[in-house]
Amino acid sequence: EVSLIGGISLIVGTMIGSGIFVSPKGVMRNAGSLGAGFLIWLGCGILATFGALSYAEVGTMIPKSGGEFPILLEAFGPIPAYLFAWTSTVVLKPSSLALLSLTFAKYALAPAYNLECSEPSGLAIKLAAVAVILTVIFINCASVKLSTKFLTVFSFGKVLSLVIIIIGGIVMLAKGNTKHFEDAFSGEAPGVREIALGFYQGLWAFDGWNQLNYVIEELKNPFVNLPRAVIGAMVLVTGLYMLTNVAYFTTMSMQELLESPAVAATFGDRVLGVMVWVIPCFVCWSVFGTCLGSCFTAGRISYVAAREGHFSKVLAMLHAKRMTPAPAVLLNVSFNEKLMRTCKVSKFPHLVGFYNILSFFILLSLATRNFCSLQSCMGFIAILMVIPNDFDTLIDYFSFSMWIFHGSTCAALLYFRYKLPDYPRPVKVPIVIPIIVCIAAVCLVMAPIIDDPKIHYLFAFMFIMSGLAFYFPFVH
Template structure:
């Protein structure tokens, strides 16, 4: 038996076809492709679940430190919400113009060609997403183990225990995301409701304190040293870490039901909800502690819990652990779609473009993200991972919004299901430039040089394997091995 499109014999066993060559894949009855299983609620949960992590429990002091006073700090938190909303709305326009999964990748590919899109896919797949997952899993392990150790009076958990727990967390979220898209989105919805409930507990505690007349920390809110341009930029840098995740729905557009309607709706609802929760949570914190006390606190949420919740103080570490685990699920869910789409466009090795024949999930791409995250957990610490992640992230956010401006100029008549005022992407581009340059100018470190060198190192693979199209027998055999091992296949094309 032969096939006009493939060389080599075809073997049929248990209704599965195996083509013994470089295009080897498995087939079963039914169409193998990503399914639209993300509805409006799941979309909101994906954004909220990824945005609300540990940041709101630990990072408010970073904003307040650079703000100089309570009033300016609250305005910067509001500004972070507005900027995140502007970015998300800009992504909604280009996402509905180019309704493909992969976040920034298809947008940069369409606007600027294969090199910028490859640099994004390379950097995201091997730095941004794995470091984010590693960072989140380490945070979960720190809080969960600290709560457990305090409960039995054993002090701070050893570093090896934290890292092993983080690795276990990564393995669990990878397993869930490989098992089923529907299972993943259901978990995300559950964890998102839990996160909102956790913040509502803090907010209600703050309201009770305000009702009892504890408003002294809001009096003369704008008194103090006013921040300069550099301090404002750094305050935004800290606040936007807590808002990170506003672009997550663009990574799964091909799995979103009715994307032209649900994408903008989910973005607006999620961003308004998170911004409101963050503002009220900061007000709750300040109802119980002065600005100097807040700045001296190692974890603002824990300090709040000790002062307000009494015997229920355990709610805070539980809330942080719950929140961070949900963010791990969301981060891993979207991460696999980047390398999956890049491989589908011929920029990564073919096995990453394959789906599990029964689960219809991009299992190889998800597993790759998990393996890299585990490798990053072992040698690095929280601060190093944060530097890598934050520096590179806004470089591509700004490039994507610049692509929107490019499309407005080059394709003014192309249909746009969502169209935002032109000043919105301009603001995001300018903010991205400031956020990329501010930390380097303020505190230059080797991590930033490493990030740039790693991005440029992608050319060592792009030139031979993408630009020149060199075929490696070793890569072909490796693809075939993992295809059989993971029981995956190239997706069917649309009719």
């Protein structure tokens, strides 16, 4: 059902979200200088491309949907695979979708309020966010073809929005606005921890490079289209991100960028004049496309995990007519709908895990008719409740967790090279590429802990391992 263009659109549509428009300043804050910041952005693009190529090889070896799940299952057994499915399905995917939908709601409602009015009410934001989620769910449950067509349209809009910013930057450069590029490497050199945190921020904007592996069973001619889609999407996005950052600095100094609450909005205000409203529209367009792509792949994790017996079998069912994993998609809806009704994520992000886990076990109990006690997971909920209310900290938390699994997946590729040297590989990358990704993953996970230990890294690791408390009594 998913063509080459649809595959490229899925990767581009998931990667280009709110990050490049709203908060690229996280990279520059940790880099300490403009030149170092651009090197980190370029490094993020190269690392994401290497990761995507490694995933392309192992994905064509094991052409099953579910992203990292079937790879970890084949290489290291059911426990690492279950821990990935647990972490991704219960918290990472649903909370990401909730945060994206809230971002959409805030930008969509902002033009309706003038400067004298207060910001949109919490109720209005939540209702708009729920509407976004329900719309995304309807599209994903209706048809795979419909989903990929929408992804193609929204991916085009995302690219167009960045092209507008880039053209604005070219115009400003033609006018001689190059003063902010002078002495690009002046300032304090970043340390190991700052470089790792800068990569966390940059890789957040690149998040989504592995999304095609989640739907590989639905990709037409995957042995050919998977590597082509990966290379095409990564080159396109990396180039757009680099040029967009250049455009930002044609109108803002380093300090002005760091002080801006929304970098793209500040750029639009200085370059577009009366057309400044275009930026919020494109942010909404971009975020909705990311919501669509994230939801499209999220249901496949639950679906594949259930098919292997790790989750309830009801989640392995397909819609009889539309052939979409509707129960698995709706599982993610219940998480986000519960979150929208109960807490304001911008004010209480640490409650995301509480309501996601609660909804998960309620649904699992109803599906299996095995009513396990919710008290057993209260300790793990308490861990999540103390996660700091800070956007950068949340990025660090999720990036730390995800790069554990990215590194494990590339380690699985190296394991297959050693144990199965003669196994057919429709795509084979130079061995140095997965080695670089593994080394980078270890550095990204360990560098912040060694240089400046913080408790939330321990919380992240403990939450991942908490899945074992449910694996042994209910799955094993």
